[in-house]
Amino acid sequence: MAKGESSKTGPKLTRRQMLRTGALAGASLTLAGPATAAVREMPESWDEEVDVVVIGTGFSGLAAAFEAAKAGADVALLEKMRTPGGNSIINGGYLSVAGSPRQAEQGIEDSSELLLQDMLKAGQGLNHVELARTVAEQSASTLTWTIDEVGVEYGGMTQLGGHAVPRSYTTAAGSGSGIVVPLLERLGELGVTPRTGTLLKHLIRDDDGRVKGVMVHDRYRFPDEASGTPKTIMARKAVILATGGFGNDVAFRQLQDPRLTEDLDTTNQPGATGEAIREALRIGCVNVQPSWIQLGPWGSPDERGFGVAPYFVIGVSALNGLMVDTQTGKRFVNELADRKTRSDAIIATGNKAIVFCDAPGLAKAAESPSVKLDRLFETEVLTEYATLQDMAAAHDIPLEALQATIDDFNAAVDAGEDLEFGRYMPDDQLKTGEAPFYAVRVAPKIHHTMGGLGINADAQALDLASNAPIPGLYAAGEVTGGVHGASRLGSCAIADCLVFGRIAGRNAAAEPNWA
C-alpha cells in the first residue's frame, strides 16, 4: 500500500473531465482514424512493459494468451480472483461442434450452416450474423485444436435443447475444468502463469485513440475494490479484454433488466461482475444488447448456484423423462426447447415445475460417460420415489392427470412424433412410466449475459463514436455481445470463447509495436 502511494502512477492517473473527452471526441471525428479520445492520461513511466496484456483467465483469456504466446508475444495474463478460470472452470463442459468426428461415427448429419440456423433461431434473429457464423464455421477446427494442441479429453456427445441434432461434446472431466486445466498447463510451458489477485482498474487510451496499457491493482482481495497496489502495465501491441459476463453483478444487471433482483440465484462465480465492462464503456467501447440476460431453466431451488441439478435435467430427464407443472400434472413446454423458451415457461407456472424420469430412463442415461449420477445421489436435490403415487403426493400433483401425461407421451413415442410440443424424437426414444421415479424441482437461475462489448469478426473492440475498431483493444468471450442475440444455445459459449479468444490472441500478437 505504501508502495502504491509513493508510486508515480497513482496521482498522475487522475480522471479527466468527461467534458473534455466529449470535446476531443468531437474534434477527432474529423480525422480518418478512430474517434474517441483518451479519457485517462498516459503515465510518464510504466511499472512494467509487455507485448500483450490479457485480462481474464476463462476460456477466452486462456485461448487468447495461448495464441499470443505461441506467436512469440510476451504476455501478461491477469485475473482478479484468487483462482484462475472464472465461470469457465466451473462450467458444465459441453462444447457444440458442427461436423465432428463423433457425429460422423454415429451417422449424424450436421453442418456449420445448420448450427448457425439453430443459433439464429434461439437468438431470435438478434445475433450479429457474421460473428455467429464465425463461431459455427470454426467450431470443428477448434475442437481439433483442443485435442491436438491443448490435450483436452472428451467423454461423450449429447443432444442439448435448441440444437437440431446431437452435437455437444462433453469433457471427460465433466466440467469446463477439463479444458481450463490443460490450457493452464500448456500456458505454463509457454512461460505464462496467471497473476491472480490482479484487478483491471483502468484501460489507458491515448489521445491518438490507441489503447496502450492498463492500470491494475496488484494483490487485490476480491471484493474490496480499494485493496491492492496500483500498477501500470504497458501493452506494446494490444490489450485483450476477456473478463466474462456480469451475471453476478446485481446493480449492473438490474440496470439492464430491473426484474433481475438480488432475490434471484445465479450459476455464476462471485467475480462475474461488470466493472471491466463499465471501464471499457468509459473509454469509448459500445454496449451491445445488454438487457438480454439468460436464465438457466435447469436450476434447482434446493441448492445454491449451478449445483448438480443441471446434470440431471440436461443429461437425464430432458432426454428420457418429462417436465410437468405440479399444479396440473401436465407438460407445458418442449423439454428440449432453447433456454429462454423453457425458463419463461417455468416462470409462468410460478416455478411450480418438476422434471422426472423413470428407472429405465435413469439406467440409459447412466450409460453415458458424461452423466455423473453419483454426485446427484450424494445431495438432496434428486429424490427417488418408489411409485408414481409417491412422487405425485410429495409434489402435490394430481395423479390422474400425471398418469394421462405419461400415457400421451408414450403414444407420441409410438407415433415417432411429439405433436403437442415438437420435441426431438430419436429412433431409440424411451417410453416412461416404470417405477421407481426420480425427480428434481426446477427454478430458473441467472446464467449468461448475451450482451456486452461490440466487436468485429477480428475480435477488435468497436468505438462508440465511430463504430471503427479501437486500435490496441480486443475483446472475446462473454464480455462481448452479439454472437448469441437474445438467447445463447447451450454449449455454444465454449465455442464462442475459444474461437474468438484465439482470434484475439493471434491478431494481438500480430499488431505493430507502438512504443
Next chain:
Amino acid sequence: MDGQQKHRRLLRLCLVTITLALLAVFVAGPQASPPRSEPVLTFGLWSGHTHFGVALADGNHPVLGGHHPVLGGKEWPRQLSGGGPTPQTHGNLSVWQGTGRHPVIEASVTGQNPLHDCASCHEGDAVLSETHPPTAGMSMNDCRACHVPDGPLSLEGKLSLSHTHILSGVGCAACHENTDPPEDPGTALCLACHGPLETLAAKTADVSPTNPHESPHGPPFAECSLCHLQHEPSENFCSTCHDFNFNLP
C-alpha cells in the same frame, strides 16, 4: 496504513521483548530428539461436526529433522519447564495477525532458538491462564500432551497454523525463502510434507457432503492456501459458492 503502523509497533515491541527474554529466560539445553515421524493428519468428530485437521504431530520436522536449515545442526529445546501441566482453556490465541516479522519467526530466521514462550509476545494479552505452565521450550507435541487434538481442549482454531508450525520446529525460513516481504510459498512446498494430494484426499474421503481435497474444478482449486491460512484464521473457500460446512484447521 493503520494496520501496518500497528504491526510495525508490535514488531518493535516484540523485538525488545524477545531480547530481554533471551537474557532473562532460562533456555533449555539441547536434548536428544525423538525419532522422526511423518506429519500426522488427524481426523475425528468434534462438537458434532465432521472435522479434519492437518498438523505436524511431532515437534521434529519430518524433512528438516533436528536440522533446521538456518539453525544448522542445533537441536530444538524440548524441555517442559514448570510444574505439572494444569490444562486450562486458552483465551484468544489466534490474535496475532501481523504482516511484519514475528519475534519468534525473527528468531528462527536469525538462527536463534525460538523460545516458544507465549508470554514474550503476548505479554498484555493474557493468552494463557495464570495457572498454565510456562511454555518456554515446549514443542507442539508437548502442547498436545494436554491439548489432545480431538479432545475438549483441542487447540484447533485457537492457535494459528503459523504457530503450530513454529511450535513443531518449522520456522518461517522453511516456507519463506524471502521473508521481506514473505511470499506465498506455494502448494508444492506444503505437499512436500503433507502430501501428495492424493493421500490427503484419501484421508478426507468420508467428509460430508463432499471431499474438500478432491474438487471437480481441478488443481487450481486444490491450492492449500485458499483455505489453510497461516497468519490469519483459515477460511472455507468452498463456501464462497457452496453450502459446505467444512470445519478446517
